[in-house]
Amino acid sequence: MVVPDSGYIRIGDLSRRSGVSPELLRAWERRYGLFEPDRSPGRFRLYSDADVARVQAMQDHLARGLSAAQAARLVLAAPTREEPGLVLDAPLLELRESLLKFDEVGAHAALDRLLAVLTLEVFLRDAVLPLLREIGARWKRGETTIGQEHFASSVLRGRLLALGRSWGRGVGPLALLAAPPAEQHDLGLVVLGLGLHDRGWRVTFLGADTPIETIADTARRVSPDAIVLVALAPSRLKSVLPAIEAMAKEWRVYLSGEGASAGIAARVKAQYLNAGPMEAAGLLAETVR
Numbered sequence: 001m002v003v004p005d006s007g008y009i010r011i012g013d014l015s016r017r018s019g020v021s022p023e024l025l026r027a028w029e030r031r032y033g034l035f036e037p038d039r040s041p042g043r044f045r046l047y048s049d050a051d052v053a054r055v056q057a058m059q060d061h062l063a064r065g066l067s068a069a070q071a072a073r074l075v076l077a078a079p080t081r082e083e084p085g086l087v088l089d090a091p092l093l094e095l096r097e098s099l100l101k102f103d104e105v106g107a108h109a110a111l112d113r114l115l116a117v118l119t120l121e122v123f124l125r126d127a128v129l130p131l132l133r134e135i136g137a138r139w140k141r142g143e144t145t146i147g148q149e150h151f152a153s154s155v156l157r158g159r160l161l162a163l164g165r166s167w168g169r170g171v172g173p174l175a176l177l178a179a180p181p182a183e184q185h186d187l188g189l190v191v192l193g194l195g196l197h198d199r200g201w202r203v204t205f206l207g208a209d210t211p212i213e214t215i216a217d218t219a220r221r222v223s224p225d226a227i228v229l230v231a232l233a234p235s236r237l238k239s240v241l242p243a244i245e246a247m248a249k250e251w252r253v254y255l256s257g258e259g260a261s262a263g264i265a266a267r268v269k270a271q272y273l274n275a276g277p278m279e280a281a282g283l284l285a286e287t288v289r
């Protein structure tokens with residue numbers, strides 16, 4: 001039996017901290033044995049920090065499209081992270097909670113803590129990207145409002161762009177990064193830019209919803225070593241294929257994001273960057289020198 005104020009939490013707190021309803025938490029416990037809570041003297045279930053981490057891991061796997069049963073198998077197979085407040089877990093939970101509560105100051109404090117202990121690569125790969133995907137998955141399930149999603153992505157975007165301040169400075173190869181008309185998702189491009197800058201590249205960032213002639217015009221002005229376009233839906237590339245083909249005759253053009261494919265890239269003689277933004281930074285740095 002456990003003393004209630006010894007760091008253990010009740011199911012309502014676990015639910016509030018994770019954003020998962022108590023009913024679903026009980027279902028995960030019953031069906032998959034995801035937790036084995038201790039009991040308070042009053043027979044209430046008491047959950048530990050390791051349980052909080054398990055819920056978080058479960059959410060990450062679900063956000064990647066796994067079924068609940070598959071996700072639970074992976075979580076149970078992973079070594080338990082018993083220690084609370086491990087480098088990533090506590091500030092990441094704090095960041096997520098702050099963003100969902102529209103608490104900008106709290107979110108920046110959590111980001112400060114993460115940035116103080118993580119390398120840029122780990123920060124982006126293990127904190128920012130999984131969080132964005134989780135927020136997207138929650139929004140799709142109706143658990144997060146559009147306001148929460150917009151707020152979270154704008155706080156994160158601002159912070160990431162601040163990390164990219166002066167990424168145009170230096171002497172390394174230059175990447176021109178843009179999303180074509182109607183494509184609003186540019187966070188992956190920002191992450192790519194940070195990954196490239198970390199590898200000595202310079203970045204000219206045009207971002208979301210850029211007219212295709214503007215991308216070509218900018219390329220003529222800055223002479224990039226690579227142009228990377230991102231699209232999460234194929235339609236946003238298909239409407240501008242002739243212009244991309246013309247650009248690919250003069251520059252090395254890479255197409256990325258879920259809307260790109262090897263087929264589309266081949267049609268316009270561009271390269272298909274079949275990777276997430278962090279891996280893409282490594283690939284580009286390897287191929288373009």
Ligand code: B12
Pocket residue numbers: 129132133134135136137140149150153157182183184185186187188189191192208228230232233256257258259273275276277280
């Ligand atoms: C933040 C966000 C927004 C923000 C974007 C802010 C910004 N400046 O980027 C706003 C609020 C504007 C937005 C709008 C919309 N969004 Co949105 N959004 C997201 C969210 C939460 C995060 C996106 C993100 O940056 N992820 C980080 C990227 C890097 O990870 P990823 O998405 O898993 O991408 C993979 C690949 O596509 C690839 N990749 C993606 N980008 C890049 C970039 C580079 C350079 C490279 C190399 C690779 C790469 O790498 C990843 C694999 O490792 C996602 C949820 C999610 N799953 O991510 C939804 C999501 C992308 N959005 C979605 C939708 C439906 C919309 C809207 C249509 C909603 C609406 N009805 O208005 C609009 C579309 C607007 C438009 N015309 O573009 C869907 C996309 C479905 C689809 N495939 O088309 C998602 C998946 C949500 C969901 N679960 O349904 N969104």
